[in-house]
Structures are given as structure tokens and as C-alpha cells.
Amino acid sequence: MSDKKPSPTDILSVGDVAARTGVAVSALHFYERQGLIASVRTAGGQRRYARHVLRRVSVIQVAKRMGIPLAEVAEVFEDLPADRMPGKTDWRRISERWRGKLEARRKEIERMESELVECIGCGCVSLRSCRVLNPDDALGSSGSGPRLLPEFPSE
Amino acid sequence: MSDKKPSPTDILSVGDVAARTGVAVSALHFYERQGLIASVRTAGGQRRYARHVLRRVSVIQVAKRMGIPLAEVAEVFEDLPADRMPGKTDWRRISERWRGKLEARRKEIERMESELVECIGCGCVSLRSCRVLNPDDALGSSGSGPRLLPEFPSE
DNA sequence: CATTGACCTCAACTTAAGTTGAGATTTTAG
């Protein structure tokens, strides 16, 4: 909100950062406690941020949209310049890494999707033998006694 | 563990259910508190489960693997027969529904993946204009004053 | 100089899906 003040734009209060990123002040405090962003303090103890935290906060926001945990963000922030605005190379490195994560996640979902598609067509003779409902070892192992429940009357 | 006992197999103790499903006793208690499974009590107050809770627990396990929250499980359990083993029709209905969820999730991931792929090739002239780092409204709106930070020297 | 708005810290609360532990009781096996 103090956009209008003529003071040097590279010193931002927490409210400034909140206003420019759309992130709540409490979240910025939290990110700082987590070591994701840094600030210097005024004589009175208030936070002042350098411009480049804006980009860091943007990157945090992207991670959040992508479902990437802050711990992961902290990792990539370790190789980020602490003192200046992260640049294209930095961002490319990060986005490559996160694309990999997304790909892995997508593949896992695809795997589960095709399991469920099988279930919908239900190739299983009975639910007792459905490999989705009875993942791997659930059948066959487990000692003596009736290992499979009497199947429900064919429906 | 009490697999061996010759007592009627359609009355299961909580330990029996835990052993046959691989789910911890504490989790079964929890599922019961959440209304996902039901039990009757012995004179002494211990839980006894009907066989069909085994299938319910299996379904809960599947949901868990798929990242489907218990609240969602509770919803599909509402249309499940309370008194007998859920059958193929039930399971087909559930798996269709959840496949839809997975598909939606996959599509969302695909969308984000392609955003990041763009970022890797970095079509953006500068990070200031990157639509991933600056989702929609971040540019252009927001009143007066310098709305974009001075870009870092082209790197 | 006084007021108001922005800011500070610290603790507690939130959701999800359970786990862990204490202390008491029940059930089962010998």
C-alpha cells in the first residue's frame, strides 16, 4: 500500500511485499522463520526486505500451486544467490527440477488410473481376486485358516 | 493372529481385522470414529466386526493409495449397503468416480507441466514477463507507482 | 505532539490421518 512513497523502491516493508505478491504478512513471517526469505531490521525492529525477495516469494507461490512442499523449495533456494535477484539461469534450473517432479507424479497417477479402468471393466472374476482391492501379498500368504472370505453370492 | 480359532469367521475382533487388512488397530478405531466402519460390542465392551468391514477397509486402503481423502470415502460409503459385503456393482461405481478424480488431477498436472516446459525453454523476454512467475493479474493492475521492479541486468 | 495504522512477538489454533502412551479392563490359554 505504500507504493506511493518516493523512498527508494529497493527497501520494502513487510506490508509492501505482501501487497506486491499477494501473500499475507503472516505467511511472510512464516517463510522467514523457515529460512526461505531474509530481512534486515530497522532500529525499531521492523523488517525490511531487499527487492529480490519478491522473486523468491513468486517462486514459493509457484511451488505452492504445483503442490511442491516448502522443504523442497528450501532445497532449491540453497543454490540461489543470497544477495541479488535470482535470474533466468536460476529459474531454469528450478523449473527443470520441478517439471521432473510433476512428471513423476503424473506417471504415478496414470498408473493408478489404469488400475481403476481395469476395475471398471472388472476383469476380476470376483472381488476377492481384484488386484486393486487386494494389493499383492494380501492373497496367498498369511498362514493357515480361511485366507479368503467366502465371496458374496455373485451378485 | 486368531486365524486359527475355529469360531465362526464372520465375527472378527479388531485384531483379526488388523491382521487381515494390514491396518493398525489404532487406525481401525479411527475409521470407526469417522463413521467409515461399524462394530457391535461384546458384553465386556470389545469391538466385533462383521466380515464385510474387511472390504470396506480394503476400499479405504485403495483410496489412501490414490490420495483420496477419507471425507471422500465417507461420501461413497453412504450409498453402500450397511449390512452386507459391498459387491461388484458397488465397487464399479466407486472406481468410476475415483478414476474421474484421478483424471482431473492428471490434467491439472499436465497443465502445470507444460507451463514449466515453457519456462525451461524460457520464451519469456525477461522473468518480469514470465507468466508462470507472474500469474495473470500480477502485472498491469495494482495502482500507481513503479509496478514492475527494475529487471535484473539481462544476465 | 498525538493519533492512527503498520508492525512486532508469542502462543494457540486449524485440517488430515492417524500414532503413542497411560492406566484400566476383558478375554483367552494353560
Added chain:
DNA sequence: CTAAAATCTCAACTTAAGTTGAGGTCAATG
């Protein structure tokens, strides 16, 4: 019958990513 194993309830703790509130201080404005 007794001892061990299983079970019971209830409360507190866990992780993640913050939010909310109380009580107090700082900074900018009139």
C-alpha cells in the same frame, strides 16, 4: 483360577503450512 495377551478409553502428539488473537511497540501524518 491365574497370568498373559488383547482390548478398552482418553488425551496428547505428529507434519505442513500457515492463521488468529492478545498485548505491546514503531512510524508516518496532521
